[in-house]
Amino acid sequence: MARKLKTYQTSLGFFDQAIAAPSMKAALEAWGADSNLFHQGAARESDDPDVVAATMAKPGVVLKRPVGSNGPFREHAELPAKLGVGGKPKKDPRKPGGRKPKKDAARPVDEVAERKAALAYERERKSRECEQAKEEAARQNERDRRQQAIDKAQAALDRAEAEHADRAAAIRAEAEALEKKSQAEEARWDKERERLTAALKKARGPPSLRRALGA
Incomplete structure (x- = not known):
């Protein structure tokens, strides 16, 4: 049985982000957060009817809008139009007498719509997991090839x-x-040279004979 979805909202970088998910853990995973933003006070469950409606229309999909704005959440959002020093969005000036946003009354619970949203979330989650598995398989194939x-x-x-x-x-x-x-070879030659030298001396005879022969 698909779990009931809730809408969670946070701000990361230049965007507010919202998602319909069955738990805070699932929302953190979808946002790619490496810490518990809920414990840090950087994320919360939203009961804004417009935000809830937008996320329930695309459960499991991270929707965005420029940070600090009150515009609708979309799957693809543009960067904030006004950026201050350091890339942080400028706060829009508010007139003291300006109209304050009213808190919308909670819309009636539609159990059929909730079940459909929960099932849609499961499909989106499985699709995301399948895509992640394909990407991991491709990375593993590349590691194996390398x-x-x-x-x-x-x-x-x-x-x-x-x-x-x-x-x-x-x-x-x-x-x-x-x-x-x-x-x-050197040893053989030494012996051979000694033998031949001795034979030469013998052939020449004693010095007295060589003088007599005029040698």
Whole structure:
């Protein structure tokens, strides 16, 4: 069974906002408030017949009007015509003898209209939740796509680093093998040079023989 709706009103930024909702919590969620405006005295339940009628005609929809004005609430409202320093609306001057707004008498309760409004609110709430779910799904898909791209790039980097490490290790091994070959060649040559030098000396004979031969 749909819950009975009430009209709640607040002022946020440049606009007065009103909504027909089943609870203060639902109104705060629709306004996107991150704190309890009712506890802060910044929001209240409205019994203004015109405001109630406007919100009940579009239950669950946030209606707006320029802040500080007495105009009708609409789904799409224009910014206040007069803005003061710092972007705050200027207060309209009131003449001392001006007519004070009369309090309208409460309109009779139409239970059929209330039930229709409550059902309309539920439809609007479900539509809003569905839209929010679609937006969240789209955001999640984007996060998944981005994460997949990150994982792919990271995997490519890891493979390249592993390949580089293997090649560097192979080069170091080749360098060490060449160094060992070079040292072995130097040792072999030292021995061979000593042997050949000794053979040369032997072939030349003692110094006395070389002098005799004129060598």
